[in-house]
Amino acid sequence: NAGVMQNPRHLVRRRGQEARLRCSPMKGHSHVYWYRQLPEEGLKFMVYLQKENIIDESGMPKERFSAEFPKEGPSILRIQQVVRGDSAAYFCASSPPSTEDQETQYFGPGTRLLVL
Amino acid sequence: AQKVTQAQTEISVVEKEDVTLDCVYETRDTTYYLFWYKQPPSGELVFLIRRNSFDEQNEISGRYSWNFQKSTSSFNFTITASQVVDSAVYFCALSEANYGGATNKLIFGTGTLLAVQP
Numbered sequence: 001n002a003g004v005m006q007n008p009r010h011l012v013r014r015r016g017q018e019a020r021l022r023c024s025p026m027k028g029h030s031h032v033y034w035y036r037q038l039p040e041e042g043l044k045f046m047v048y049l050q051k052e053n054i055i056d057e058s059g060m061p062k063e064r065f066s067a068e069f070p071k072e073g074p075s076i077l078r079i080q081q082v083v084r085g086d087s088a089a090y091f092c093a094s095s096p097p098s099t100e101d102q103e104t105q106y107f108g109p110g111t112r113l114l115v116l
Numbered sequence: 117a118q119k120v121t122q123a124q125t126e127i128s129v130v131e132k133e134d135v136t137l138d139c140v141y142e143t144r145d146t147t148y149y150l151f152w153y154k155q156p157p158s159g160e161l162v163f164l165i166r167r168n169s170f171d172e173q174n175e176i177s178g179r180y181s182w183n184f185q186k187s188t189s190s191f192n193f194t195i196t197a198s199q200v201v202d203s204a205v206y207f208c209a210l211s212e213a214n215y216g217g218a219t220n221k222l223i224f225g226t227g228t229l230l231a232v233q234p
Contacts, residue, residue: 033221042207042224043161056221091161095220103149103211103220107161 002027004094004108005074012114013082021077021111025094032075033105034067037089049075082115089113118143120210122225129198130233137193137228139208145169150184150191151209151222161207167191198232205229 005024013019025032031050035043045059049069060067064082069075079086089112093105119142129135141150152164165175167184175182179196195202209222 031220035222035224042226043222045221045223048221059221089159093161093222104151104163104166105220105222106163107153109160112159 004092004106006092006108006111008111009109010112010114012116014116015083016081019079019082019086019113021090021113022074023077023092023108024074025092026106028096029094030097031095032069033093033095034075034077035091035093037091037110039088043091046077079113082113084115087113087115118210118212118223120208120223120225122208122228124228125226126229126231128231128233131200132197134194134196135198135230137206137230139191139193139225141189141191141208141210143210143212145212147212149211151211152182152193153207153209154204155207155227156204200232200234203230203232
């Protein structure tokens with residue numbers, strides 16, 4: 001059973017460009033979470049999605065950031081007009097639909113975004 | 117508000133020493149979950165353990181053990197006979213129970229960097 005997959009693993013963008021980060025959850029998982037890890041810091045929650053629904057986006061910056069989890073395909077975290085402060089590692093996690101283990105989130109390898 | 121504190125920023129030990137990583141949490145919920153994750157130098161996050169707030173039984177898995185004490189709001193992690201491969205950043209995390217539409221978002225501590233010297 002493949003784990004959570006994220007791509008690209010590394011992404012370099014110049015200020016003002018767009019960054020698209022993709023996440024494929026573990027097979028059978030219907031919940032997706034995005035977290036951001038700034039240098040030398042812990043992970044901060046950004047957004048929680050289920051298929052075609054944003055459940056909680058309380059951690060998302062108000063501007064330039066958006067996320068989706070379509071019926072088909074991976075979840076996408078999109079950052080428009082990137083700035084240097086967006087440089088960070090972005091982690092995706094997924095959890096299964098059953099209530100028994102829904103609380104456990106399994107993480108992907110992360111995408112390291114560098115904004116020049 | 118929920119909060120996780122890992123007061124130890126960095127710990128350095130020599131191989132075969134035992135080491136305990138501290139985690140103190142704050143929550144108003146009566147039902148919650150506690151986690152430990154490992155982040156090795158390669159950068160991925162590896163799930164180690166989940167603990168339900170109603171289950172205070174300590175757990176042992178090989179060289180790893182966890183001590184959950186609700187009275188002191190602590191969930192400490194001990195590595196026995198540490199090895200160089202244990203070198204990593206270890207994160208403690210908290211989430212509230214998922215009922216009534218609540219989110220399972222994890223609240224992470226700032227992590228403890230463990231360096232095991234040969």
